[in-house]
Amino acid sequence: MASCIHRIEVRYRSDPRLSTRTGRIRSLGFPVQALHLVDVYTIATHSRDFSHEVLSKIAAQLINPVVQEYTIDRPTDFTPFDTAIEVGFLPGVTDNTGMTAKQTIEDYLKIRFLEGEAVFSSRLFFISGDLDPGMLEKFVQSLANPLIHRVHVKSRQEYGKSGMDHVTPFVSLHELPTAEIVNLDLTDADLARLGKEGIMDPVSGLRRGPLALDLAQLHTIREYFRSKGRSPTDVEIESLAQTWSEHCKHTIFASAMDHDVPEGLYKTCIKAATNRIREERGEHDICVSVFSDNSGAIAFDERHLVTHKVETHNSPSALDPFGGALTGIVGVNRDTIGFGLGAKPCINVYGYCVGDPDTEPLLFRGKNRQNPILSPRRILEGVVQGVGVGGNCSGIPTPQGWCYFHERYMGKPLVFAGTVGVLPRTSGGRMLHEKRALPGDHIVMVGGRVGKDGIHGATFSSEALDPASPVTAVQIGDPITQKKFSDVIVKEARDLCLYHSITDNGAGGLSCSVAEMAKECNGCHVFLDKVPLKYPGMAPWEIWISESQERMTLAVPEESLDALMDLMQRRDVEATVIGRFTDTGRCVVECHGHIVMDIELDFLHDGLPKKHLVTTPIIPNFPEPDTACPERLNDLLLSMLGRKNICSKEFIATQYDHTVQGGHVLGPIQGIGRVQASATLTKVVPGSAKGVGLSQAIFPSYSELDPYRMAIAGIDAAIRGLIAIGIPLDAIALLDNFCWCSSDEPSRLWQLKRAAFGCYDGATAFGTPFISGKDSMFNDFSGFDENNNPVKISVPPTLLISSIGIHPDVEKAVSMDAKMEGDHVYVVGRATPGLGGSEYFMHLGSIGNTVPALDIHHAKEIYQRMTGAIMNELVASAFPVAHGGLLIALAKVSIAGNLGMEVSLPEGIRPDYYLFSESPGRFIVTVSHENRDAFERMLGKDAHHFGRVGGSMLKVIAGRTLVDLPVDQMEAAYKAPFRRY
Amino acid sequence: MNPRIPERMGDTGTGNDGATGLIREKALIMSGYGINSEMETGVALLRAGMESDIVHINDLIAGKQQLSEYRLLVFPGGFSYGDDTGAGNAFANRVRNNIWDDLLEFMEGDNLVLGICNGFQILANLGLIPAFDKTYTRDIALMPNTKGVLECRFVTLKPANETLWTKGISYLYCPVSHGEGNFSCSETMLRHLEENHMIAFTYCRDDMSPAGGEYPHNPNGSVADIAAITSLDGKVLGMMPHPERAMEFVNLYDWPKRKEELKRAGKPLPSGSVNMQLFRNIVRYFGE
Structure with missing residues (x-):
């Protein structure tokens, strides 16, 4: 243990962050008069001590003397203050700042820190203000x-003259690094308990945490090992649990369902849709690699492919929003780096479903008010920051995203994170979307080291009670470590042909990545004692399934091993040979000379027993609203513009770098009035006229009413977003992310089946193939309220449809903002009945029952004509009607252009229903007077002319004046809710 | 809303795309440890007529590549070391602790140095800018933005002095994207910068009047709206905004609106953007 400990405390002479921070703290209700921040570096060594003189030089490396000053082993004094609060990391949590400080010291002094030596960063808050103990505790929690x-x-x-205490959060483990034999000759009850609570740890006598293996699976495993005449090791059981998990095998989507889906929903609805579309398209098929790799890929041009993948990171984000979202986005970046032989991440996308940030629900994970959930606002701010740091630090633009609020996300937020990649079709004579590990190739682990991070996911293991044990439930990413290997792999090693195959280490860690690659050559042999660890004392099973972030696994042939290792060393990227790929048909794992796992690959990958799922239909019957249409809609429109699912969340867009890589064409915010767009367009190949358009859509409020139409609405809106900027239908592909709840209940499974049927029908009718997808089936919060009553909150069944399309000529792209006085305003497409689940009905307090339908074949025709109009440059602006309906779309187009409009409604309609109907398939389009005739000829009866752009008011007339509002006033209402974020 | 100034309407800066040939001098674009804008910076230089090599700092340290073979050194944008210990600080330490002598030798020659965003932060921490003398002490700082978060948006920049970098530029319109771009220095230092005509660009409003410290025109709280300065000898430029990210007409935030205006006025669309001129000035410097 470190015996020499020094503290360097750094502060700004005049801290520019303070006024904003203090204002924010006060806005949260804390009566803080003054706040000061100090950054602390705790340097802990045992092999050497640093003199005060050396420490001064070190401090000089860690600060900027122009604006900062430091103290060494002497407490910073801010007089007066009332309380000092120091916040640092727990043992085992990634400390990026501490790591950078350590590297800086090593580089400066040309020394190496040894095992058990480190630099730890922490932050000290000095506050003065009249906070009572309860308030102070709440402040500390914040x-x-x-x-x-x-x-x-x-x-x-207490602070006095001695200041804060020295704290060095080293990890200390006392485990026996051996594999244990697991006895499966148990009663069914004990076996079930093993699956639910985990293997009994022989040292602590406690269960290790859930394997999530059910009885049928455990019987199959027992039979397998009986036939081999031996008992399994803990490494084998843990490995099977990972490989057979819902997360890896997607059992619910793969299993037979009822009598009509014997092949399972995935094959029947998602894969079948893509296969049918690809067949029908023949040589015009845009798909290149679908469902088989870490991402899906479509053709960009004759020389390039683009990939896309969207993941979720829900449970980790509920516990630690920042870390969960950060590891979510850098994790899906690795799905890009790990596509084919490596694609360059070029666009990040995000989506957040959270509870209402103005509420503070009192819910607890444990009884007796133990382990409270985080408030929706904390979750929102944390996930926003996490995805931002991930993308910003990695140099990947994050233009595309959304945020959706519903009270049923309060217990379990959904965090979607996606990444588009770009890669040449060929390099060094190889097709880059293909890869194959060969027998004899070295297994090389690249990137970060392995700790106990993420083992058994978000479970609170008994170890958490020991203060020196590492944090395992959540993890903080290290985007710079990943950036270093991302650059060397995608920009150097790939094109030097230094490896045969690559995949990322995500869920299940090495156990999944190595075993997955082993399928390519039919075997692997791993030496776990070669794996570099963050700290000593880990058991073999932990090393094998650890989900420590920022790692890739490569298959490197003998002849290029030296070159690869040399390159990695020069780029300061840790790379370690941890075994060999073989052709034995087996996954063999060894640790210190003992075989700790030896399972046939066939059993590992395909041995899990099949299931048959049964569903039960539900017929919704919700109250219909019974309010009359108001005389004037001014107040209603302003309230609707301020609804959280409609209003501006620009604060997210501007803290995400959306211009890096130099490809910005249509960004997240558009027009002089700065309104959030529904699609973005980015150039990803310098010099090309083409661009990548992205859009996304979700309608969770439709799912309890009609999951089939919910899916159709999502598909349509995601496609329509791209049509509006000028991307032709036949250049669009889709991704699906199902985030369901209680997927062991037949009624939820019925909703799932209906949504999946909607996916098949929607995709095939539009001719837009699914290229990638992911599901997360149990997004339920189970806990207690303040009075110890059990509470279960399930997210509304949520389907995110993401679209990716190739724009043929970005100079012809169309933005959403109204452009010029005098332009004509059209609504393109026709409304269908029903406002069930609409923002308007939610505003009225009863969600109704009828979700609007869509005639896809007619919509398809309209979209093709819209593309024609845009390609002929007849359209000045276009914007899809979505959440909030027609009037909201009109208002947004008007605010974005900072131009008024005057429109007249058709006769015989109920104005509020007409104006707030979200029926799909429609656009608001503005057209110059010069292009009016040509546009109307092209769109025919599907374009309804209903007004002109002009003035500074939005006026809507239907016999009487329904709306007459200044654009400024609408803009203020639209931007008010999150102004203080 | 401020009306667009007339000269912006008529801007027809075209992309060079190497059409007039490349100059012989080459640029070294530094990479590694989280620097991330090296590729688009290389593309921008090439469009203006200068070739570059992207070189990892470790290859310079190991002597695999030589700084002396280049005439322009670029520290591009990025998040080196994740901004830990202060943006640009850790990378500056890596430079100072390993290749300082080579860099000083480079500074002695008739060479240029450009730092954009994280590159500016690195230059400031190295003391290569403003560099009133050859001791290269740190005189300025780029502190956290007053808003406390990263800010990504288009800004309008006005040249504040006639320098080799600002020649022929009436304005730039390009993104900022940084968490620590709040230019800060003592009042004496500010006076020195002003007296020696070292302020290269300031943040301004759309109508070219000074931002006056007002957000969002001045996006970070910089003193005197400073967005870019040069060294005393003028050969080093550090700037927070990213001209290299908006080299094409379609990269500009307001291009769809400007396209409609140009189209209806019967004018052709420019392919390049005003921001190209900064890189042309570099090429012109070596060409002269």
């Missing part, structure tokens, strides 16, 4: 997350 942070609080008196 600064730290008990799952990852350690907090030390001192009053002014």
Whole structure:
């Protein structure tokens, strides 16, 4: 253990962050008068001590003397203050700042820190203000997350002249690094318990955490090992649990369902749709690699492919929103780097479903008010920051995203993170979307080291009670470590042909990545004792399934091993040979000379027993609203513009770098009035006229009413977003992300089946193939309220449809903002009945029952004509009607252009229903007077002319004046809700 | 809303795309440890007529590549070391602790140095800018933005002095994207910068009047709206905004609106953007 400990405390002489921060804290209700921030570096060594002189030089490396000053082993003094609060990390949590400080010291002094030596970063908050103990505790909670942070609080008196204490959060483990034999000759009850609670740890006598293996699976495993005449090791059981998990095998989507889906929903609805579309398209098929790799890929041009993949990271984000979202986005970046032989991540996308940030639900994971959930606002701010840091630090633009609020996300938020990649079709004579590990190739692990991170996911293992044990439930990403290997792999090693295959280490860690690649050559032999660890003392099974971030696994042939290792070393990227790929048909794992796993690959990958799922239909019957249409809709429109699912969330867009890589064409915010667009367009190949358009759509409020139409609405809106910017239908592909709840209940499975049928019908009718997808089936919160009553909150069944399309000529792209006085305003497409699940009905407090339908074949014709109009440059602006309906779309087009409009409605309609109907298939389009005739000829009866652009008011007339609002006033209402974020 | 100034309407800056040939001098674009804008910076230089090599700092340290073979050194944008210990600081330490002598030798020659965003932060931490003397002490700082978060948006920049970098530029219109771009220095230092005509660009409003410290025109709280400065000898430019990210007409935030205006006025669309001129000035410097 470190015996020499020094503290360097750094502060700004005049801290520019303070006024914003103090204002924010006060806005949260804390009566803080003054706030000061100090950054702390705790340097802990045992092999050497640093003199005060050397420490001064080190400090000079860590600060900017122009604006900062430091103290060494002497407490910073801010007089007066009332309380000092220090927030640092718990043992085992990634400390990027500490790591950078350590590297800086090593580089400066040309020394190496040894095992058990480190630099730890922490932050000290000095506050003065009249906070009572309860308020202070709440304030401390707002600064730290008990799952990852350690907090030390001192009053002014306690702080005195000695300041804060020295804390060095080293990990200390006392485990026996051997594999244990697991006895499966148990009663069914004990076997079930093994599956639910995990293997009994022989040292602690406690269960290790859920395997999530059911009885049928455990019987199959027992039979397998009986036939081999031996008992399994813990490594084997843990490995099977990972490989057979819902997360890896998607059992619910793969299993037979009822009598009409014997092949399972995935094959029947998703894959079959793509196969049928590809067949029908023949040589015009845009798909290149679908469902088989880490991402899906379509053709970009004759020389390039683009990939896309969207993932979710829901449970980790519920516990630690920042870390969960950060590891979510950098994780899906690796699905890009791990596509084919490596694609360059070029666009990030995001989507967040959270509870209402203005509420503070009192819910607890444990009884007796233990382990409270985080408030929706904390979750929102954390996930926003996490995805931002991930993309910003990695140099990947994040233009595309959305945020959706519903009370049923309060217990379990959904965090979607996606990445588009670009890669040449060929390099060095190889097709880059194909890869194959060969027998004899070295297994090389590249990137970060392995710790106990993420083992058994978000479970609270008993170890968490020991203060020196590492945090395992949540993890903080290290985007710079990943950026380093991303650059060397995608920009150097790939094109030097230094490896045969690559995949990322995500869920299940090495156990899944190596075993997955082993399929390519039919075998592997791994030496776990070669795997570099963050700290000593890990058991073999932990090393094998650890989900430590920022790692890739490569298959490297003997002849290029030296070149690869040399390159990695020069780029300061850790790379380690941990075994060999073989052709034995077996996955063999060895540790210190003992075989700890030896299972046939066939059994590992295909041995799990099949299931047959049964569904039960549900017929919704919700109250219909019974309010009359108001005389004037001004107030209604302003309230609707301020609804959280409609209003501006620009604060997210501007803190995400959306211009890096130099391809910005249509960004997240458009027009002089700065309105959030529904699609973005980015150039990904310099010099090409083409661009990648992205859009996304979700309608969770439709799912309890009509999951089939919910899916159709999502597909349509995601496609329509791209049509509006000028991307032709036949250049569009889709991705599906199902985030369901309680997927062991037949009625939820019925909703799932209906939504999946909607996916098949929607995709095939539009001719837009699915190229990638993911599902997360149990998004339920189970806990307690403040009075110990059990509470279960399930997310509304949520289907995110993401679209990707190739724009043929970005100079012809169309933005959403109204452009010029005098332009004509059209609504393109026709409304269908029903406002069930609409924002308007939710505003009225009863969601109704009828979700609007869509005639896809007619919509398809309209979209093709819209593309024609845009390609002929007849359209000045186009915007899809979505959440909030027609009037909201009109208002947004008007605000974005900072131009008024005057429109007249057709006769015989109920105005509020007409104006707030979200029926799919429609656009608001503005057209110059010069192009009016040509546009009308092209669109025919599907374009309804209903007004002109002009003035500074939005006026809507239907016999009487329904709306007359200044654009400024609408803009203020649209931007008000998140103005303080 | 401010009306667009007339000269922006008529801007027809065209892409060079190497059409007039490349100059012989080459640029070294530094990479590694989280620098991330090296590729688009290389593309921007090439469009203006200069070739470049992207070189990992470790290859310079190992002597595999030589700085002396280049005439322009670029520290591009990025998030080196994740901004830990202060943006640009850790990368500056890596430079100072390993290739400082080579860099000083490079500075002695008739060479140029450009730092954009994270590159500016690195230059400031190295003291290569403003560099009133050859001791290269740190005189300025790029502190956290007053809003406390990264800010990504288009800004309008006005040249504040006639320098080799600003020649022929009436304005730039390009994105900022940084968490620490809040230019800060002592009042004495500010006076020195002003007296020696070292302020290259300032943030301004759409009508070219000064931002006056007002968000979002001045996006980060920089003193005197400073967006870019040069070294005393003028050969080093550090700037927070990213001209290399908006080299084409369609990269500009307001291009769809401007396209409609140009189209209806019967004018052709420009292929390049105003931001190209900054890189042309580099090429012109070596060409002269």
